[in-house]
Amino acid sequence: MKVLVLGAGIIGTTSAYFLAKQGHDVTVIDRQDSVAMETSNSNAGQLSYAFSSPWAAPGLPLDLIKWTLTGRSPVVVNPNISFETTKFMYRMFKNCNPKSYELNKSRMLRVANYSQKCLLEIEKEIDVNYEQRKQGSLQLFWNLKDLEKAKKDTLILEKFNIKYELLDANACIKAEPGLQYIKNKLAGGLQFKNDFTGNCFIFANEIYKKCLAMGVKFEFNTHIESILLENNKVCAIKTNKGEISSDNYSVSLGSYSSKLLATIGIDIPVYPVKGYSITLPILNDKDAPQSTIMDDKNKIGITRLGDNVRVAGTAHLTDFNKELRAKSLRSLKNGLNNLFPMATSESSDVNFWTGFRPSTPDGTPIIGATPYSNLYLNTGHGTLGWTMSAGSGKLLASIISSTKPEISFDGIEMSRYNYSNKTALNYG
Ligand SMILES: Cc1cc2nc3c(=O)[nH]c(=O)nc-3n(C[C@H](O)[C@H](O)[C@H](O)COP(=O)(O)OP(=O)(O)OC[C@H]3O[C@@H](n4cnc5c(N)ncnc54)[C@H](O)[C@@H]3O)c2cc1C
Numbered sequence: 001m002k003v004l005v006l007g008a009g010i011i012g013t014t015s016a017y018f019l020a021k022q023g024h025d026v027t028v029i030d031r032q033d034s035v036a037m038e039t040s041n042s043n044a045g046q047l048s049y050a051f052s053s054p055w056a057a058p059g060l061p062l063d064l065i066k067w068t069l070t071g072r073s074p075v076v077v078n079p080n081i082s083f084e085t086t087k088f089m090y091r092m093f094k095n096c097n098p099k100s101y102e103l104n105k106s107r108m109l110r111v112a113n114y115s116q117k118c119l120l121e122i123e124k125e126i127d128v129n130y131e132q133r134k135q136g137s138l139q140l141f142w143n144l145k146d147l148e149k150a151k152k153d154t155l156i157l158e159k160f161n162i163k164y165e166l167l168d169a170n171a172c173i174k175a176e177p178g179l180q181y182i183k184n185k186l187a188g189g190l191q192f193k194n195d196f197t198g199n200c201f202i203f204a205n206e207i208y209k210k211c212l213a214m215g216v217k218f219e220f221n222t223h224i225e226s227i228l229l230e231n232n233k234v235c236a237i238k239t240n241k242g243e244i245s246s247d248n249y250s251v252s253l254g255s256y257s258s259k260l261l262a263t264i265g266i267d268i269p270v271y272p273v274k275g276y277s278i279t280l281p282i283l284n285d286k287d288a289p290q291s292t293i294m295d296d297k298n299k300i301g302i303t304r305l306g307d308n309v310r311v312a313g314t315a316h317l318t319d320f321n322k323e324l325r326a327k328s329l330r331s332l333k334n335g336l337n338n339l340f341p342m343a344t345s346e347s348s349d350v351n352f353w354t355g356f357r358p359s360t361p362d363g364t365p366i367i368g369a370t371p372y373s374n375l376y377l378n379t380g381h382g383t384l385g386w387t388m389s390a391g392s393g394k395l396l397a398s399i400i401s402s403t404k405p406e407i408s409f410d411g412i413e414m415s416r417y418n419y420s421n422k423t424a425l426n427y428g
Pocket of ligand 1: 008030031036039222224225274277312356357382383
């Protein structure tokens with residue numbers, strides 16, 4: 001069967017890999033000249049299986065008020081807020097209650113845990129080197145009040161069977177010796193031993209090479225303009241280079257998925273939550289981060305990738321504005337210096353980057369069927385697309401192949417949003 005994958009980010013690339021493995025004739029289209037050139041390019045590199053939680057948590061509305069009052073909010077909303085942004089925030093707030101949080105978290109964890117299993121399978125099948133480290137992740141706390149709160153929150157970790165360890169300041173330094181210079185400021189940390197780190201861009205390129213070897217075709221520099229329908233099915237994709245047709249189609253266009261799908265009556269709430277990262281060379285290995293560190297207060301993630309350190313953060317709600325925000329650059333640099341003052345040099349070249357997290361209000365990705373029988377989705381992975389990529393790719397491939405998926409896709413498909421998609425059935 002022929003399958004056309006729209007988008008060659010980490011989600012499209014892993015989809016193509018698993019589809020080809022299941023024997024399909026796969027073509028991938030992307031407007032860029034290579035794989036993983038947009039949001040999958042310079043993300044924080046965290047494979048945060050244990051940390052898979054929606055942003056829409058019960059405490060979020062209050063936190064937003066507190067952050068705004070202190071003037072140091074990790075969430076930035078443009079003053080001339082658009083209708084799309086308002087709609088996304090409204091839908092997200094509707095999920096900020098304990099019942100929705102637990103349901104959404106359980107769905108995310110299902111995909112994340114499966115993804116870890118699938119990533120390990122890939123590592124067994126092909127020799128991939130993507131600057132991976134398997135030393136867990138560490139969430140830091142700066143005062144006893146926050147540490148006590150974290151202890152209480154471990155109930156939910158136990159409920160979901162997530163392995164964790166509460167560390168005092170000395171144990172944090174044992175795990176991350178580069179933190180020794182700030183020992184007096186640290187209250188403790190929460191360590192997730194089963195988390196990994198790795199370079200998403202390098203991984204996508206390794207998978208791309210394997211896809212080529214399996215006969216997958218990549219059409220780069222090809223801009224998708226519209227989806228063409230006939231008899232309630234997709235008959236072709238219109239691009240700047242002409243029409244391309246296939247038996248089945250899968251959309252993995254990241255934050256751009258919803259715009260294209262809206263033109264054929266499919267309303268999915270994928271919104272571009274902009275984030276920033278900096279990457280800079282490590283000066284001293286012993287003073288540098290060894291794995292992934294989350295600074296909960298400043299809402300930044302710091303990750304070791306090869307000889308570099310990457311720091312990422314900020315949720316900027318500004319639609320598709322690609323401008324690099326100087327204030328975020330400063331706060332990421334300060335965040336790194338506060339934790340690892342001796343790891344890098346002030347004069348180092350910094351690679352400052354921005355990307356749009358394809359976010360859903362409930363945090364869960366959208367994988368599976370649409371009202372059009374030969375059109376599928378694999379999108380909306382938000383803050384955790386790298387973490388969830390391998391499992392999402394394999395789940396999608398099983399759904400398209402009509403083989404029994406290894407995990408349930410209940411609550412992962414677009415049908416969980418039942419507000420308007422019925423109209424799609426009348427198109428074509
Ligand atoms: C600052 C930041 C830090 C992050 N950190 C982490 C992390 O540590 N761990 C984690 O798991 N996740 C993280 N994420 C999230 C993760 O990066 C994303 O969820 C993931 O990259 C999304 O992948 P994707 O393939 O869906 O989208 P993309 O990588 O954006 O791919 C979509 C592709 O579609 C193509 N495309 C779009 N429109 C068209 C069109 N009209 N025609 C042709 N091609 C088109 C684009 O060129 C692109 O290649 C982070 C994100 C950000 C912004």
